[in-house]
Amino acid sequence: MSHTTTRTSPRTKRPSSSSRFDSALGWSPGFGTNMVLRIVLCVLVFCIFALPFAAIISGAFDRNSSPTEITLLPKTFTLANFEAASQQGLWGYLLNSLVIAGGGLLLQMTVSVFAAYSLSRKKFRGQAILLLLVLLTMMLPEEVIAIPLSLVLGDLPLLGISLRGSVLAVILPVGIWGFSIFIMSEFMKEIPAEIEEAARLDGVGEFRMLFTIILPLCKPALGVIGIFGFMMVWDQYLLPLIAANDPSDYTLTVALSVLRNDTTVGPGVLLAGAVMAMIPSLLVYLFLQRSMIRGITAGATKG
Amino acid sequence: MTSAATKPAVTPVQAKRSSPPPRRRKGNRAHLLAVWVFLLPAAVLALYFKFIPMVEGIRLSLFKVQPFLGDVFVGFDNYVSVLTDARFMDALGHTVILGVTQTMGALVVGFVLALLLEGQAKSLWFLRTAIFLPVVTALAVVGEIWRILYFPTADGPLNTILSWVGLGPLQFLNGTDTALWSIAVVGIWSGAPYNMVIILAGLAGIDRALYESAGVDGATVWQRLRYITLPALRPAIVIVLTLAAIRSLRSFTEVYVLTGGGPAGSTEVWMTRMYSLGFQRNDIGVASAAAVLLLVVTLLLTVGTQLVARRKAER
Numbered sequence: 001m002s003h004t005t006t007r008t009s010p011r012t013k014r015p016s017s018s019s020r021f022d023s024a025l026g027w028s029p030g031f032g033t034n035m036v037l038r039i040v041l042c043v044l045v046f047c048i049f050a051l052p053f054a055a056i057i058s059g060a061f062d063r064n065s066s067p068t069e070i071t072l073l074p075k076t077f078t079l080a081n082f083e084a085a086s087q088q089g090l091w092g093y094l095l096n097s098l099v100i101a102g103g104g105l106l107l108q109m110t111v112s113v114f115a116a117y118s119l120s121r122k123k124f125r126g127q128a129i130l131l132l133l134v135l136l137t138m139m140l141p142e143e144v145i146a147i148p149l150s151l152v153l154g155d156l157p158l159l160g161i162s163l164r165g166s167v168l169a170v171i172l173p174v175g176i177w178g179f180s181i182f183i184m185s186e187f188m189k190e191i192p193a194e195i196e197e198a199a200r201l202d203g204v205g206e207f208r209m210l211f212t213i214i215l216p217l218c219k220p221a222l223g224v225i226g227i228f229g230f231m232m233v234w235d236q237y238l239l240p241l242i243a244a245n246d247p248s249d250y251t252l253t254v255a256l257s258v259l260r261n262d263t264t265v266g267p268g269v270l271l272a273g274a275v276m277a278m279i280p281s282l283l284v285y286l287f288l289q290r291s292m293i294r295g296i297t298a299g300a301t302k303g
Numbered sequence: 304m305t306s307a308a309t310k311p312a313v314t315p316v317q318a319k320r321s322s323p324p325p326r327r328r329k330g331n332r333a334h335l336l337a338v339w340v341f342l343l344p345a346a347v348l349a350l351y352f353k354f355i356p357m358v359e360g361i362r363l364s365l366f367k368v369q370p371f372l373g374d375v376f377v378g379f380d381n382y383v384s385v386l387t388d389a390r391f392m393d394a395l396g397h398t399v400i401l402g403v404t405q406t407m408g409a410l411v412v413g414f415v416l417a418l419l420l421e422g423q424a425k426s427l428w429f430l431r432t433a434i435f436l437p438v439v440t441a442l443a444v445v446g447e448i449w450r451i452l453y454f455p456t457a458d459g460p461l462n463t464i465l466s467w468v469g470l471g472p473l474q475f476l477n478g479t480d481t482a483l484w485s486i487a488v489v490g491i492w493s494g495a496p497y498n499m500v501i502i503l504a505g506l507a508g509i510d511r512a513l514y515e516s517a518g519v520d521g522a523t524v525w526q527r528l529r530y531i532t533l534p535a536l537r538p539a540i541v542i543v544l545t546l547a548a549i550r551s552l553r554s555f556t557e558v559y560v561l562t563g564g565g566p567a568g569s570t571e572v573w574m575t576r577m578y579s580l581g582f583q584r585n586d587i588g589v590a591s592a593a594a595v596l597l598l599v600v601t602l603l604l605t606v607g608t609q610l611v612a613r614r615k616a617e618r
Contacts, residue, residue: 021514022421022423022511023421024418024421024527024532025524025528026514026527041419042419045419045430046434049434049436049437049492050434052452055452055460056451059451066454067459068456068458111345112345114344118337118341122334130342137353139606140357141597143555146577147594148356148359148360148363150582152351152359156351157351172351175352176345176353181345206337206340206341231439235556237555237559242582253444254443256447256560267451270447277444278441284439285435289432293504297501
């Protein structure tokens with residue numbers, strides 16, 4: 001690990017002499033105490049924020065009977081933790097998580113795109129009220145309705161069926177997310193009406209309009225709601241907890257506490273689970289990093 | 304919702320016999336149909352999983368809920384129980400302490416990170432990517448990582464590091480006086496990189512000419528920060544602060560994973576108290592009242608800050 005830190009420490013060599021004014025702290029480009037200080041601080045910050053992950057990954061591939069034995073690099077490489085974890089149902093939990101994340105995200109994005117299309121590209125009575133309702137669901141903390149939601153999930157009004165113990169009990173509730181509808185409709189509003197009018201003269205119907213004309217122009221917004229939606233679904237904790245009938249319905253993140261409480265195998269099994277739970281979010285982040293940054297800054301300016 | 308559907312539908316019927324409207328009428332109806340077809344999935348899901356639970360929650364908060372004996376209307380008794388319950392009041396205190404330390408801590412650390420890592424160099428970009436990892440990791444995983452780092456024996460990972468600088472082994476999550484602060488540190492760790500990104504965006508928007516002219520005038524780095532950088536960042540900082548403060552009121556996952564509210568209730572927050580009442584002790588009426596109170600406070604704070612922000616923007 002120390003290799004990476006020294007290799008990637010900042011090289012602030014820049015040709016322009018005014019580059020001293022490129023950053024708020026005025027990091028000077030030349031080599032000097034200033035630069036040494038910056039490198040030291042960067043290494044420190046890297047250790048604090050990234051090294052725990054190295055320890056977790058190393059611990060997952062090593063034999064440890066206690067957290068005190070975890071090292072930054074595995075002493076002996078082994079897959080025993082993953083074998084033990086798979087006996088405890090690791091793959092079942094992972095499958096639950098992946099089905100819920102995939103299904104939930106697909107539903108959420110479809111619902112958001114459809115609703116946003118109506119709310120931003122159409123004019124109709126009651127539109128303002130609907131937009132207000134969307135904002136309201138944004139403000140409504142999901143945690144607050146946990147108790148009545150668990151009752152609703154156990155006995156759907158009018159339909160009288162119970163979703164508990166099924167992946168649908170998590171997929172359907174995460175399908176509606178005000179944030180995602182809001183981001184999408186704000187973006188769709190910016191598309192000039194002329195494009196739509198021209199297509200309409202050619203006799204393009206509503207679905208083709210949305211899928212072949214509007215959506216291709218919304219790729220940046222799709223990236224944003226994609227990564228934020230994924231993180232929102234993957235981060236769900238209370239909902240899968242209350243939607244489950246028994247522990248075998250848990251998602252991987254919730255199941256970590258089950259793996260943790262097993263004292264016979266030590267922390268390695270838990271770490272194996274934690275690593276498996278980290279991989280999907282890591283992959284999504286690395287592929288959609290740009291969208292992530294865009295979403296955060298857009299959220300900050302819009303509030 | 305229905306008024307939106309019926310009102311425009313009336314006009315075409317009245318105009319049935321005149322010759323020009325037919326095309327318009329057809330277009331109008333098709334238009335409305337399209338509006339509702341596209342809105343339908345969102346409307347159904349929101350109704351079932353947001354609005355019905357919300358109304359049901361308010362209803363339950365007014366009843367003594369008994370599964371087989373039938374619910375009894377008790378008025379505001381459940382609210383009185385919440386507000387006079389010592390453990391709920393402790394939980395309120397912990398929620399506020401945790402919210403304030405986490406919000407302020409994450410802001411300060413995020414600011415320092417942004418100042419340190421501002422720049423175009425590829426290495427800085429790599430570092431920023433690595434530091435962002437805690438934000439993308441699920442909160443439950445973050446909690447498990449820190450339970451291991453916080454292992455309370457003298458040779459636990461964090462205690463080992465502390466011993467290098469001569470600080471004595473701490474109990475962390477197991478001690479009644481250290482547990483709440485330990486949770487706050489986890490919150491800061493996983494929240495600061497998010498703030499860093501927002502602040503970096505703000506820093507990028509500052510006109511470099513201002514720094515340059517300050518340099519010509521002989522301003523120190525500190526003066527530059529104080530009089531150029533901070534005022535320019537103020538809008539971003541205010542938003543970060545209010546959003547995070549409001550969100551912190553309902554923090555659940557990290558506390559539940561890290562301590563479950565213990566030891567001896569020293570880290571119990573509003574949401575964990577509500578959870579244990581509602582789901583473990585099945586006291587659904589009182590737990591619902593607690594939920595409604597949280598909802599009201601959240602809505603008031605959100606709407607209030609939005610109004611203040613809008614008024615400031617108009618000025």
